[in-house]
Structure formats: C-alpha cells, structure tokens
Amino acid sequence: MSKTLYGNTSGLKPSQIKRLERLYRRRVSPSQIISHELSKELAALSHELNRQLGILINRRGEIEFVIVGEHGRIVIPAITRYRESAGRLRGLRLIHTHLSHEGLDQDDLLDLAFLRLDLIGALMVKEDGFPGKIYLAHLLPAGENGRHYGYLPTVYPWELKEDFLKLISSLEDELERQRPAKEVADACDRAILISVTTRSRAEAEESLAELKELARSAGVTVLDTIIQRRHKVDPRYLMGKGKLSELIIRAMQVSANLLIFDQELTPSQMRSITEVTEMRVIDRTQLILDIFAQRAKSREGKIQVEMAQLRYLLPRLRSRDDAFSRLTGGIGGRGPGETKLEIDRRRIKDRIARLERELKNISSQRKLRRKRRQREGLPVVAIVGYTNAGKTTFLNQLTKSDLLAEDKLFATLDPASRRVRLPDGSLAIFTDTVGFIKDLPKDLERAFRATLEELYEADLLLHLVDASNPYFEEHIQAVEKILEEMNLEHLPRILVLNKIDLLDELEVEVLKRRYQAEAISALDKETFAPLLEKINFMLLPQKKNTEREIEYQFELLSN
Structure with missing residues (x-):
C-alpha cells in the first residue's frame, strides 16, 4: 500500500x-x-x-x-x-x-x-x-x-x-x-463521575453521592456527574456509544482530565474507554485503593494496601510490545524463556506471597497483645460502623486522644485501642476500626481481614451511625450484612445514633424509639453518659466471669 x-x-x-x-x-x-x-x-x-x-x-x-x-x-x-x-x-x-x-x-x-x-x-x-x-x-x-x-x-x-x-x-x-475557575483548573485531578447501572435511578444517585465523597477524600475535584441506566451494560464501553460521545464532549467543555466509574471495570473495558477518550480512567476500586494508600500509616496498613493493589493489578497486566511474545510450542517453536509480561506476573505473585507471610507475623504479634489484655481481665469494646460515621471523633472525645479524625471517607485505616474508665470505675479497652462501605471489592475484604480480627476478640460492639446522613438506614443494613458475613452477628451490640446535633430533638427521640438505640454527638462528651451506663451494664456478665477466673487462678497459685 x-x-x-x-x-x-x-x-x-x-x-x-x-x-x-x-x-x-x-x-x-x-x-x-x-x-x-x-x-x-x-x-x-x-x-x-x-x-x-x-x-x-x-x-x-x-x-x-x-x-x-x-x-x-x-x-x-x-x-x-x-x-x-x-x-x-x-x-x-x-x-x-x-x-x-x-x-x-x-x-x-x-x-x-x-x-x-x-x-x-x-x-x-x-x-x-x-x-x-x-x-x-x-x-x-x-x-x-x-x-x-x-x-x-x-x-x-x-x-x-x-x-x-x-x-x-x-x-x-x-x-x-468556559474553563473552570483557576483553582479548579490548577487542581491535579479534575474528574467526571460516571455511573452506568441497571438499578433504579435513586440507587444510582445514592451510590454516586458516595463516590463523590470518596473522590473528595482522595483530593479529587469533581466537575460533573453522569448517570446512564441501561437494561444491559455494554461489554466493551460499559455505556452506549452515544453517551460516551457526550461524555467526551463534556470532559472537553469542563477541562476534565480523569474519568471515575462507579462500577468496577474489566481490564478490556478500561483499555477500550482509555483508547477512545484519551483520558485517565479509573473505577471505584482504584479510587478506594488510592485513598487507602494515602491514609495507611502503620506497617500493617501499608502491607494490606500493597497486597490489594497488587491483586487488582495482576489481571490487568498486558504486554505492550509484541516483540516480547513467546514463540509457539513444538519443535522449532520453543521460546527463549519467560516474556516480560510473565516475569512481571511472577514477581507480583512472589511479592504477594512475601507480604502475606509478613502480615501473618504481624497478626501473630497482635494475637499475643490481645492475650495479654485478656490476662489483665479488661473487656474489649469495638467501635464499628459505616465509613465517616464519626467513630474516631467519638474515641478522641472519650479518651482525650488526638487520633486523626477528618470529615472524609476512610480517614481511619489502622486500628487504634485506648483504655476507658467506665461509670463503675472499671476499665475497658475501646478499639477503633476501619469504616465499612457497601460493595467493597473482595480483594480489599481479604486484605483487611487482619485489621478486622480485633472484632473477633470483642465482648461488645458499638455500631455507630451518622443519623444525619439521608442514607443512614442503608448504611445500617450494609454494616449488619458485613458483620453477618464475618460470623459476628452473635456478639452483643449497641446501636448508637451519632451527630444528633444536626437533627431536631423530636426527630432524635423518634429514631431512638424506632431503632432502640442510644443517641450522642461525638463532639459533645456530655451526651455520652447514658451510652456509657448501658455499656457498663452490658459488660457486667463479662466482668463477673473475669472476676471468677481471677479468683480461680489465685486459688491454683495458693495451692
């Protein structure tokens, strides 16, 4: 030609x-x-x-x-x-x-x-x-x-x-x-959020609102949001070509440089959309991973994040150069060895195996620390809840600590434990945990299983809920579902409605009766008294068992 x-x-x-x-x-x-x-x-x-x-x-x-x-x-x-x-x-x-x-x-x-x-x-x-x-x-x-x-x-x-x-x-x-204001134009990441779903529009809007908060937590400037409802998602582009063309034009109009999809993209979908739009394309999973990478501080947290990132990356590797491709098998066709792609895959698998061993060692050390706490006879109260429900703020107020607490999703990734004196003068260990979220990818669930091991040693769960969030009922269901999947539904728990300072008093009373819950404002320690009394009451059986165990151990030593 x-x-x-x-x-x-x-x-x-x-x-x-x-x-x-x-x-x-x-x-x-x-x-x-x-x-x-x-x-x-x-x-x-x-x-x-x-x-x-x-x-x-x-x-x-x-x-x-x-x-x-x-x-x-x-x-x-x-x-x-x-x-x-x-x-x-x-x-x-x-x-x-x-x-x-x-x-x-x-x-x-x-x-x-x-x-x-x-x-x-x-x-x-x-x-x-x-x-x-x-x-x-x-x-x-x-x-x-x-x-x-x-x-x-x-x-x-x-x-x-x-x-x-x-x-x-x-x-x-x-x-x-029509370019956005200078502070927006100068932002590193300027994104359009996209949801392509077969669910109802209300569900899509709720999920997209959460994605917007995730983007804000990651430091991304959100310029626009787009929802497309379809009977069946497109296997190549997720959305229809007409909607994709509108997306390209909109990105051009608002100077976006990043597209964030609410749905998890397959490797081929990500490649296809990237090639057509010539923009960076990520999905919900990648966004969460990025937040985790920004927030993890402890060695354990960093290992968990790296493992999740590697597991996500592994199926998305592809060869960029056909010159590295292997010769076909058979006489005269045996290859020169591993391709670059295969070497990358093997290295990632080896790295994951090393991280899993290191994480297992850390988990063993944490088990020893928990056993020491058990010997001390201190009951454990684990604070659980949807991300950004106010768990860390509550623990800070309760213990006069200065743990990082921000109005962002996944502000806490590393578990933190503090001693708290209860109304009867006894001590208990209160543990903050990573926030839950709906549709958390399986790789992330596996990576953070070690963090959530604290829950298996808990004597009582405090399920903290942001009662001011319009979707708080869905958040309650999401947390309950995860606890059930982790076989923790048998543990006693207290439902705690937080951020009541943002609600009317009558509305708070109605919600307390409806959910048989306690109500607090994590910013006001004066509202904690009824909750602490209830915690004290629910831990009494545990304390009595501990006292009997101490008496029994003392008798053994005396004999």
Whole structure:
C-alpha cells in the first residue's frame, strides 16, 4: 500500500492509485473548509471507484491522510499523535464523500466527538460524479439546550463562505472562556463521575453521592456527574456509544482530565474507554485503593494496601510490545524463556506471597497483645460502623486522644485501642476500626481481614451511625450484612445514633424509639453518659466471669 493512502486499495488500478496520491499533495487555503476544485476531484474519484473517500486536513490546509473506504463507510486511521495545542480540538478536519444517502449520520457525529475533530463534513456525490451539497458539523462548547453539535448551512462547496480559521478560533475562545475557575483548573485531578447501572435511578444517585465523597477524600475535584441506566451494560464501553460521545464532549467543555466509574471495570473495558477518550480512567476500586494508600500509616496498613493493589493489578497486566511474545510450542517453536509480561506476573505473585507471610507475623504479634489484655481481665469494646460515621471523633472525645479524625471517607485505616474508665470505675479497652462501605471489592475484604480480627476478640460492639446522613438506614443494613458475613452477628451490640446535633430533638427521640438505640454527638462528651451506663451494664456478665477466673487462678497459685 502507498504510504500516502490509508484503507483498502485492493482492486484499484495503478492509475487510480496515482490519482489518489495526487490528492495527498493538494492544498487548500487555511481559511477554506474545502476548495471547489478539491471537492470536484474528490467526488469524481469516489464516483469512479464506487467507494467513500475521505481527507483529513490540518489547519495549514495540508492533507494529512487520504482515506479509501468501502461503498458505505470509511475507517479513520489512528491520529493520536495529532494533539490539540491552544484549544482542546484535534487540529484536523475530516471531509468525506457519501454515495448512498444525504446528510451526516450517527457514525459521523460519533467520529466528530471521539476524535475531537475541528469539523466533519459529508460531501454528497451526484449520479454524474459531480459534487452535491456538503453537510458540516462541529462540536458546541456550551452544549446549549442539551445540544452537543452545531451545524453550518447546507450548501454546494463553491457556495461556502465560512472562514474556517475564524470559526475554529471562536470555538476555542469559547472553550477557554468556559474553563473552570483557576483553582479548579490548577487542581491535579479534575474528574467526571460516571455511573452506568441497571438499578433504579435513586440507587444510582445514592451510590454516586458516595463516590463523590470518596473522590473528595482522595483530593479529587469533581466537575460533573453522569448517570446512564441501561437494561444491559455494554461489554466493551460499559455505556452506549452515544453517551460516551457526550461524555467526551463534556470532559472537553469542563477541562476534565480523569474519568471515575462507579462500577468496577474489566481490564478490556478500561483499555477500550482509555483508547477512545484519551483520558485517565479509573473505577471505584482504584479510587478506594488510592485513598487507602494515602491514609495507611502503620506497617500493617501499608502491607494490606500493597497486597490489594497488587491483586487488582495482576489481571490487568498486558504486554505492550509484541516483540516480547513467546514463540509457539513444538519443535522449532520453543521460546527463549519467560516474556516480560510473565516475569512481571511472577514477581507480583512472589511479592504477594512475601507480604502475606509478613502480615501473618504481624497478626501473630497482635494475637499475643490481645492475650495479654485478656490476662489483665479488661473487656474489649469495638467501635464499628459505616465509613465517616464519626467513630474516631467519638474515641478522641472519650479518651482525650488526638487520633486523626477528618470529615472524609476512610480517614481511619489502622486500628487504634485506648483504655476507658467506665461509670463503675472499671476499665475497658475501646478499639477503633476501619469504616465499612457497601460493595467493597473482595480483594480489599481479604486484605483487611487482619485489621478486622480485633472484632473477633470483642465482648461488645458499638455500631455507630451518622443519623444525619439521608442514607443512614442503608448504611445500617450494609454494616449488619458485613458483620453477618464475618460470623459476628452473635456478639452483643449497641446501636448508637451519632451527630444528633444536626437533627431536631423530636426527630432524635423518634429514631431512638424506632431503632432502640442510644443517641450522642461525638463532639459533645456530655451526651455520652447514658451510652456509657448501658455499656457498663452490658459488660457486667463479662466482668463477673473475669472476676471468677481471677479468683480461680489465685486459688491454683495458693495451692
């Protein structure tokens, strides 16, 4: 195939190929969309070959690609090396012929969005091979009234009056004017959040609101959110192509550089969306992993995070260079050894095994510490709850500690234990734990099992709930479900409604009766008294058992 042509040239005569190559050397004035002479030549060739032809023209009026298609379609070559400079558009316009129908079709508009072309045009070819009218469209900066595309008047090529450079300049000026405020534009990560779901819109909105809080916890600036409900998710792009084109246009309009999906993406979906959008793409799992990586402070926490990250990465490895691929098996086809991809996989598996051994050692040390506490006869109260329910703030107020407590999801990853004197003067160990969350990926559940081992030694669970959260009932159910999956439903527990300072007194009383719960404000220690009395009462059997055990041990020593 000629280096100046792209597409299927099989069946073409040498003279036809030469005429196509001459097209490549044609130029148009930079201010012209297309010249009359070039449109005549393009239409005549397309009619003669009975195929669609396309040309990609840069802003200097030079033809970068001549595309030879089929009767009903063309395939655009990879143009990733052509990047937008001053604006966000590609710097290329596509003019191609239509033989069987008039106007721009859906594929044309998708190409316009996916490739961020300056302009797309469909040139009609008459039965006599002369050019008909040309249909032209461009992206709209503002998406006025839900519209994403602007159309120029449909005229014959020789009637085109539009100054192309002025049109593009005004489009990019408008894009620049609509850029977000400087502090947002300067932010490292500027994201659009996307949910593609088969569930109800209400459920999708709830989950997306949580994803927004996760993004905020990770230091990401959220510019927009998009929800698409489908009967069945697209196996390649998750969302439909039309919605994906809208997403690309929206990202361009708000200067987003990151797409965060609420659903977990398969490796192939992540690659496909990344290739089409040319943006960084992550999913909910990656976002949570990033937060964990930022927040983990202890050696144990860091190990757990690294293990989860490696498990997530392992199935997503792929070879980027076919030169490393193995030869096929059999005589004469045995490979030279491991490929780079296989070496990477083996190293990751070895690293996971080493981390698991190290984590097991740490877990053994923690078991020894728990046994020492048991010998001391101190009951253990574990504080559990949905992430950002106020568990660490409560423990800080209760014990005058200064553990990190922020209004962010997963502010606490490492377990912390403090001694607390109860109303009857006895001591108990209160343990803060990592917050729970719905749909936590299995890899993360496994990685944090060691952290949650504290719960198995607890004598009492305090289930703290952010009662001011509109979705607190769903949060209660999520925590109860996880506790059941961990076989901890048998442990006695107290449901504690937190953040009552944000609710009306009457509403608090109604909620207390409905859920048979205690109510506190973690910011006000004065509200703790009834809760501590109840904790004291529920730990009495444990204390009596401990006293009997101490008496028994004393008798053994005396004898």
